[in-house]
Amino acid sequence: MMSLSIVPDLGQLQDAYAVTSKATQITPLLASAALARETGAARVFVKPESLQWAGSFKVRGAYWRLKQLTADEARRGVVAYSSGNFAQGLSAAGQALGIPVTIVMPVDAPAAKREATAGYGARVVLTEHGERAREEVAAEKAAAIADEEGLMLLHPFDDPLIVAGQAGAGLEALDQLAAGKAQADILLCPVGGGGLIGGVSLAFHYLSPATQIFAVEPQGFDGMGRSLTHGEIETMPIGPSTICDGLMARKPGAAPFAAVTAAGVRGLSVSDAAVRRAMKIAFEKMKLVLEPSGAASLAALLDGHLDVAGKTVLVVATGGNVSLADFARHVGDA
Numbered sequence: 115m116m117s118l119s120i121v122p123d124l125g126q127l128q129d130a131y132a133v134t135s136k137a138t139q140i141t142p143l144l145a146s147a148a149l150a151r152e153t154g155a156a157r158v159f160v161k162p163e164s165l166q167w168a169g170s171f172k173v174r175g176a177y178w179r180l181k182q183l184t185a186d187e188a189r190r191g192v193v194a195y196s197s198g199n200f201a202q203g204l205s206a207a208g209q210a211l212g213i214p215v216t217i218v219m220p221v222d223a224p225a226a227k228r229e230a231t232a233g234y235g236a237r238v239v240l241t242e243h244g245e246r247a248r249e250e251v252a253a254e255k256a257a258a259i260a261d262e263e264g265l266m267l268l269h270p271f272d273d274p275l276i277v278a279g280q281a282g283a284g285l286e287a288l289d290q291l292a293a294g295k296a297q298a299d300i301l302l303c304p305v306g307g308g309g310l311i312g313g314v315s316l317a318f319h320y321l322s323p324a325t326q327i328f329a330v331e332p333q334g335f336d337g338m339g340r341s342l343t344h345g346e347i348e349t350m351p352i353g354p355s356t357i358c359d360g361l362m363a364r365k366p367g368a369a370p371f372a373a374v375t376a377a378g379v380r381g382l383s384v385s386d387a388a389v390r391r392a393m394k395i396a397f398e399k400m401k402l403v404l405e406p407s408g409a410a411s412l413a414a415l416l417d418g419h420l421d422v423a424g425k426t427v428l429v430v431a432t433g434g435n436v437s438l439a440d441f442a443r444h445v446g447d448a
Contacts, residue, residue, distance in 0.1 A: 272367025339381020
């Protein structure tokens with residue numbers, strides 16, 4: 115396996131992308147005049163990772179992580195916990211590479227994500243969490259399965275290799291911006307545990323250091339933003355839920371936190387109401403179907419709390435794994 119420091123350097127990000135880009139789609143960079151008019155921005159670009167294999171950016175980091183397994187580890191297989199998108203990304207990558215995958219999911223994870231994960235050939239184990247944080251229960255079960263069955267235990271976001279793999283979305287966006295002779299003044303990216311923004315923020319830190327980067331989280335689950343404010347990782351208390359089921363991590367991972375700290379990221383939080391509106395506008399203005407978690411960064415742009423007047427803004431829309439019934443319900447409530 116590749117040796118990697120907790121904060122990958124530019125060469126390590128590029129090495130990962132050289133491999134993962136052969137197995138993933140190039141998702142488009144969409145310019146939206148409608149969003150620019152709505153917000154007062156000079157230009158708005160949306161990077162819809164919802165159009166990636168398995169419906170989200172997660173396959174990028176998952177594929178790179180699996181490529182770093184030893185032959186014996188790959189033969190025995192891997193286990194991880196996930197509420198949905200990493201589950202699908204890892205399962206799709208495992209299917210492509212012929213590596214057995216077991217996924218532990220909370221019982222209240224969206225049914226569409228459970229079914230899609232199984233559809234990629236993964237074994238799905240469900241956990242009941244009661245009053246406990248669901249990711250903690252699922253993580254404990256995944257660790258127990260790893261011990262009992264001799265599987266490689268993978269973390270969905272707290273892994274420098276995952277961070278390096280997810281950086282492909284940022285490197286790809288930078289290439290697309292350059293091709294259009296544009297440079298982002300502001301980058302908005304949703305955050306759960308931080309794997310994606312860890313990689314994307316490093317890509318921009320190394321290659322577009324003038325870009326201001328914001329970590330966008332649901333209200334009540336803004337562990338990354340609070341951790342950045344106080345300079346150390348903070349754990350959020352168990353409280354009200356959110357429709358952004360993929361962004362419910364109670365604290366950021368150590369590897370992503372180190373990356374975003376190095377990149378000078380700042381935090382923002384958004385309400386569920388703002389997310390619903392963003393889902394509706396993405397559909398109406400750009401014909402994009404986004405899940406709530408995937409629309410969080412667009413919600414941050416649209417809610418008006420960030421001054422984007424005259425700026426070029428890049429919005430990373432991270433996933434589109436939502437059932438038709440849930441999408442219609444959320445958009446109908448907007």
